[in-house]
Each structure stands twice: as structure tokens, then as C-alpha cells.
Amino acid sequence: MKFQMLLHTALQSLWNNKRRTLLTMLGIVIGIASVIAIISIGKGFQRETVSNLTSSESDKMSVVAYFIPDNMNMQSSRMEPFSPRNIADIKRIEGVDGVSTEQSSQSYYTVTVQAGNDTFSTAADLLDGTESPTELVAGNHIDRADNAGKKKVVIIRQDIAEKMYGSAENAIGKGIDINGVKFYIKGVAPPLKPQIISFSLGFEKEIMLPKSAYQFYFEKNKKEAVTELTVFVKTDYSVKAVSDDLIEYLDKNGNNRQIGTYGVLDMSQMMQAIGNVINSLTYFISAIAGISLLIAGVGVMNMMYISVSERTKEIGIRRAMGATKESIQMQFLLEGILVTFSGGIIGYLFGILVATLISKLLPFGIYIDIPTILMTVVVSLLIGVVFSVMPAKAAAKKDVIDILR
Amino acid sequence: MLIELKNIDKYYPIGRERLQVLHGVNLQIEQGEFVGIMGPSGSGKSTLVNILGFLDSKYDGEYLFAGKSVSGLNDRELSHMRNRTVGFVFQDFHLVETATVFENVQMPLLYAGITAKKTVSAVEQALERVGIGEKSKQKPSQLSGGQKQRVAIARALINQPRFIIADEPTGAMDTKTSAGIMEILFNLNKEEKVTVVMVTHDFSLLKYCSHQIKVVDGVVQKGTLQA
Ligand SMILES: Nc1ncnc2c1ncn2[C@@H]1O[C@H](COP(=O)(O)OP(=O)(O)OP(=O)(O)O)[C@@H](O)[C@H]1O
Ligand SMILES: [Mg+2]
Numbered sequence: 001m002k003f004q005m006l007l008h009t010a011l012q013s014l015w016n017n018k019r020r021t022l023l024t025m026l027g028i029v030i031g032i033a034s035v036i037a038i039i040s041i042g043k044g045f046q047r048e049t050v051s052n053l054t055s056s057e058s059d060k061m062s063v064v065a066y067f068i069p070d071n072m073n074m075q076s077s078r079m080e081p082f083s084p085r086n087i088a089d090i091k092r093i094e095g096v097d098g099v100s101t102e103q104s105s106q107s108y109y110t111v112t113v114q115a116g117n118d119t120f121s122t123a124a125d126l127l128d129g130t131e132s133p134t135e136l137v138a139g140n141h142i143d144r145a146d147n148a149g150k151k152k153v154v155i156i157r158q159d160i161a162e163k164m165y166g167s168a169e170n171a172i173g174k175g176i177d178i179n180g181v182k183f184y185i186k187g188v189a190p191p192l193k194p195q196i197i198s199f200s201l202g203f204e205k206e207i208m209l210p211k212s213a214y215q216f217y218f219e220k221n222k223k224e225a226v227t228e229l230t231v232f233v234k235t236d237y238s239v240k241a242v243s244d245d246l247i248e249y250l251d252k253n254g255n256n257r258q259i260g261t262y263g264v265l266d267m268s269q270m271m272q273a274i275g276n277v278i279n280s281l282t283y284f285i286s287a288i289a290g291i292s293l294l295i296a297g298v299g300v301m302n303m304m305y306i307s308v309s310e311r312t313k314e315i316g317i318r319r320a321m322g323a324t325k326e327s328i329q330m331q332f333l334l335e336g337i338l339v340t341f342s343g344g345i346i347g348y349l350f351g352i353l354v355a356t357l358i359s360k361l362l363p364f365g366i367y368i369d370i371p372t373i374l375m376t377v378v379v380s381l382l383i384g385v386v387f388s389v390m391p392a393k394a395a396a397k398k399d400v401i402d403i404l405r
Numbered sequence: 406m407l408i409e410l411k412n413i414d415k416y417y418p419i420g421r422e423r424l425q426v427l428h429g430v431n432l433q434i435e436q437g438e439f440v441g442i443m444g445p446s447g448s449g450k451s452t453l454v455n456i457l458g459f460l461d462s463k464y465d466g467e468y469l470f471a472g473k474s475v476s477g478l479n480d481r482e483l484s485h486m487r488n489r490t491v492g493f494v495f496q497d498f499h500l501v502e503t504a505t506v507f508e509n510v511q512m513p514l515l516y517a518g519i520t521a522k523k524t525v526s527a528v529e530q531a532l533e534r535v536g537i538g539e540k541s542k543q544k545p546s547q548l549s550g551g552q553k554q555r556v557a558i559a560r561a562l563i564n565q566p567r568f569i570i571a572d573e574p575t576g577a578m579d580t581k582t583s584a585g586i587m588e589i590l591f592n593l594n595k596e597e598k599v600t601v602v603m604v605t606h607d608f609s610l611l612k613y614c615s616h617q618i619k620v621v622d623g624v625v626q627k628g629t630l631q632a
Pocket of ligand 1: 445
């Protein structure tokens with residue numbers, strides 16, 4: 001019998017048992033759908049994480065070298081882990097494209113403010129007078145002259161001003177204690193809007209003061225020592241090899257090797273590691289979801305055995321009409337595969353749909369790739385074959401004489 | 406010689422014992438004969454025709470079909486023989502209930518590897534021939550016993566077989582229906598020289614037969630069976 005006809009026969013018998021077919025298929029649909037939903041969300045999350053990590057850095061591959069003193073309380077002013085000589089040497093390590101000594105910019109500066117009887121710590125905006133002026137309710141902005149002269153002037157918020165001096169206008173020219181140093185109120189800005197998340201850089205701060213004054217009064221003891229080094233790697237060199245050379249050099253020649261340890265952070269490796277963790281997590285969860293597929297597979301097997309026993313007479317008749325054992329086996333195998341395959345396709349689409357709906361609530365999109373699609377096809381075919389082969393064999397093995405008696 | 410059985414023994418396993426159903430059967434059937442097989446119930450008639458129709462290959466002895474031994478053939482070869490050389494008509498029809506009349510008759514052609522499109526006219530002709538051309542879209546459950554047996558005959562002759570095995574084809578029918586079925590088989594034999602091997606309990610049907618065989622307790626006795 002032509003394959004096409006076997007397919008037709010298999011489809012017809014599935015159609016004759018619509019309800020049973022659909023119920024069996026449902027198991028496969030749910031199993032595949034949950035695996036697909038988990039994988040596509042997991043992959044979306046993975047890509048999002050990795051792209052977040054990479055976008056902040058330049059595209060060049062880099063290694064970050066750092067220093068941890070043995071005595072954590074040691075004053076940073078007494079350290080110089082990367083001396084100019086060290087930096088010059090590192091630049092000559094093979095594969096190094098360049099070195100950046102730029103300090104990781106501190107995202108915000110905290111000051112302690114004494115307002116009347118209240119003492120509180122808050123983030124401060126450091127201005128150099130070139131910023132575009134913001135709205136004020138009273139007084140004036142901090143200008144270049146303030147910054148150049150390291151003037152002890154400050155802009156505070158209206159609510160603090162009113163608490164201390166009754167009104168915004170009254171507060172102008174009055175004093176306020178910041179980190180124990182008396183600053184003069186030059187301007188009053190509208191009160192801060194309530195913020196839920198306040199760690200982002202762009203948000204407004206409680207108080208503003210000249211950058212130079214901040215550095216002069218609160219950071220004057222701080223020496224600008226290089227504490228962290230970003231080493232860029234030439235494209236055709238292995239990041240691993242360069243970072244190995246780097247740590248070897250620092251362990252032997254680092255300026256502060258006696259009072260602490262050097263370390264390197266290979267960003268690309270870190271990213272890979274994070275990616276791997278998310279990956280294995282995704283596959284682990286899908287493996288659990290895969291158990292439902294296994295149960296669905298047993299359902300398929302059950303359906304096939306029922307189908308075989310219900311149609312014993314038909315098998316006998318077909319055999320008498322010239323069907324070979326293989327042809328009978330193929331017919332039942334095809335039935336099982338058709339159920340799982342169509343269940344797999346529907347499950348895939350359903351899983352994508354569910355994942356898309358879920359991703360509407362998440363800050364990232366789902367990710368669909370070809371391997372996942374292929375996996376769906378292969379897995380659903382495989383379930384069909386594995387769980388139908390025994391019933392199909394049983395069907396083919398039946399003795400014609402016994403059936404037709 | 407179309408069919409030649411040489412010393413056929415047939416055993417059925419019954420638990421650990423085995424029951425001998427056919428004892429040294431020797432039989433010869435020529436092309437174009439209409440053979441009637443009679444004998445008491447349980448004497449082994451069905452067992453014998455199942456062997457003749459390549460449904461049963463578990464026997465001792467030799468079966469020559471058109472001069473060639475079929476005793477050692479494998480499943481694929483036997484299936485091919487069933488498909489191409491023999492048509493079956495059973496007492497209880499053995500039609501596939503979920504398929505239409507058309508699909509039932511079409512089935513042997515599909516197993517012969519013919520595409521569905523090319524079978525249409527042959528199937529329609531066969532149905533016309535047995536007088537139920539208008540029933541082709543119906544399911545067997547919607548037909549009477551006589552009509553079902555006509556479908557079975559149409560199915561049996563669709564592949565233009567060398568011989569037809571009919572195991573009590575009119576067993577469950579009244580005289581008039583029975584006569585109709587016998588007429589079809591008789592005409593097939595007369596006009597197209599199709600060999601027919603028919604098992605029956607009905608002496609009145611022997612008038613259609615050119616040859617008669619009697620089976621008693623698994624032993625074949627030749628001769629005239631006229632009552
Ligand atoms: N599959 C089987 N297993 C065991 N014994 C069997 C089997 N098939 C038939 N027999 C036995 O073989 C003997 C012959 O059976 P068979 O069906 O050939 O008889 P028959 O002549 O066709 O009878 P009837 O006229 O009632 O149809 C019987 O005793 C029956 O019980
Ligand atoms: Mg019988």
C-alpha cells in the first residue's frame with residue numbers, strides 16, 4: 001500500500017474516534033506548550049541579562065584588575081596598588097590593547113544634613129555651575145563662580161526650608177549644617193516628588209552644592225590613587241591568556257603585593273557563567289515540565305492499545321486482503337505519530353502564545369529560535385514513535401486465523 | 406493444475422497437547438472448477454480452505470499453487486499471494502464496519518499498490534456487477550445480509566483473482582437471498598472461468614458445483630455427495 005494511502009487510513013481512523021484522539025492530543029499539547037513557554041521565556045531572560053551586562057561596557061573585550069587589602073580598615077590614601085610603573089609594564093603585556101585608569105564613577109554622594117533638630121543622611125547633587133538651571137521657588141542657582149570659589153552654598157528643598165525657617169524666602173542666606181560644616185542656603189527648590197525607586201542616577205536629589213566645595217571640605221584627605229584598572233584585550237588574543245599574564249605580573253610586581261591580594265575579573269567569562277546558569281535553570285525547569293510529556297506519552301500508548309484491540313477484526317480483514325505485517329504496523333505507528341506530531345505543533349503555537357502573554361507582564365520579550373522549533377518537532381515525533389511502536393507491533397503480530405474464526 | 410495439496414497434516418495446539426484437525430489431505434483442483442466442500446461441523450472444512458487461501462501457513466505437507474510450492478513462503482510473499490490470487494467470501498462477511506462500501510471493495514486494490522484515483526472505475530464496475538452500484542457511499546451496517554455478501558463478493562473479485570474461497574457464503578440467508586448470491590458466484594465461474602471453492606452445509610447448492618469434496622474428521626473423501 002502506498003504511504004499516502006496509509007496516511008489517509010490512519011487519519012480516517014483518528015477522525016472516526018475524534019474525542020479519544022483529541023483527549024490524547026491534549027496531553028501532548030499541554031506538555032509541549034509548557035516546555036516551550038518556559039524555554040522561550042528563559043531564553044528571552046537570558047538574552048536580556050547578557051545584553052544588559054554587555055551594553056554598559058565598550059564592545060572591546062576587557063579584564064578588570066582590582067586590589068583587596070588584607071586589612072580592610074586601611075586608609076585608601078596609603079594604598080597605591082597600581083603604580084605608574086605597574087601600569088606602564090601592563091601596557092607592554094602581550095595582547096594588551098590599552099589600559100584605562102578611570103575610576104568607577106561613584107554614582108552618588110551622601111552627606112549628613114542637620115536641619116533644626118533633625119539629622120538625616122541624603123544623596124547630594126554636585127554641581128559645577130554649567131548645568132541647565134532647574135525650577136526654584138526662591139533664591140538663585142549655584143553658578144560657576146560658586147564652584148570656582150569653593151563657596152559653601154547650597155540649594156535645599158522647600159519642605160526642609162519651611163521646617164527650619166518657616167518659609168522658602170526666609171531660608172535664603174541662612175545657614176545649614178552639612179557634614180558638620182556650615183553652608184549657606186542660596187536657593188530653594190520645589191519639594192521632591194515621592195519616588196519608589198531612588199537608586200537611578202537621573203533622579204533629583206534632596207540637596208545640591210558646588211562640586212569643588214564638596215571635594216575641598218569632605219574629600220580633601222582623599223588622594224586620587226588608582227584602585228582599579230581596566231585592561232583592554234586585542235581582538236585576536238584570548239582574554240583568558242591575557243588575564244592569566246596580568247595576574248601573574250601583579251602577583252610578582254604589584255606595588256602593594258605585600259599588604260593585600262590582586263584579582264582579575266574577566267567580564268566575558270562572567271557573562272558566560274551567568275548565561276550558563278540561566279541556561280541550565282531553563283533546561284532544568286523544562287525537564288520537569290517534560291515529565292508531563294512522558295505521562296502524555298503513556299496516554300498515547302494507552303490509546304493505541306485500545307485502538308488496536310478495538311480494531312482487531314479490521315486488522316484480520318486487512319491482512320486477508322493482502323496487508324503485510326509491516327503495513328499494519330506502519331498504519332498504527334502513523335496514527336500515534338500523527339497524534340503526537342499535531343499535538344506538538346498545536347502545543348508549540350499555544351506555548352508561544354502563553355509565553356507572549358506572560359511576557360507582557362515582564363520587562364523583556366520572549367525569544368524563539370530554530371533549535372527550539374526543531375526540538376519540538378523531534379520530541380513530538382519521538383514520543384509518537386516510542387509510545388506507539390509496541391501497540392503497533394502487537395497489532396502486526398496478531399494471527400489472521402485467530403482473528404477471522 | 407491450479408491447486409495441489411500433498412499429504413497435509415494440520416495440528417492446533419490445545420494447552421500442552423495438540424489436536425490433529427487434518428489427516429494427510431491430498432487434493433487437486435483444476436482451473437475453472439466449482440468445488441463444493443461438505444462435511445459435518447468441526448470436521449475441518451474451514452481449516453482446509455484457510456490453508457488453500459494462504460491465510461494459514463502452519464501445516465505439515467506440501468501445497469503447490471500453479472505448480473509452485475507455497476509452503477515455505479514468508480509473510481510478505483503470502484500477503485502478496487492473498488492480495489493477487491485469491492478472493493474471500495466468508496459466512497459473516499468480514500467487512501470493515503467503519504469504512505464505506507466503496508472503501509471496503511477498494512481495499513485490495515490499495516494493498517496492491519494502486520493509487521486511490523485509479524481504483525474508482527474498477528470499484529464502481531464491481532459494485533454494478535453484484536447489483537449494488539447505488540450503495541457505494543453507505544456503511545456496511547446500513548445493508549442487509551444479502552447486500553453485505555454482495556459487497557464481499559465485489560471485494561473478492563476486484564483484484565481479478567485466480568480463485569475465490571467462499572466459506573458458507575449463504576449460511577445465514579433465506580433461500581431466495583441465497584439463490585441470488587449463488588447466481589453471482591455461478592456466473593463468475595461460468596463467464597470468467599474463476600475457480601470457486603465453496604464450503605456449504607446445503608445439499609441444494611451442490612447443483613452449482615462441478616466437483617465435490619467430503620471432509621469427515623479431517624480426512625478428505627472424494628466422490629459424489631448427492632443425497
Ligand atoms: N484456532 C483453533 N485452535 C484450536 N482448535 C481449533 C482452532 N480452529 C479450529 N479448531 C478445531 O478444529 C476443528 C475443525 O474446525 P473447523 O473450523 O475447520 O471446522 P468446520 O468443518 O469448518 O466446522 P463448521 O462446519 O462448524 O464451520 C474443530 O474441532 C475446532 O474445534
Ligand atoms: Mg467452518
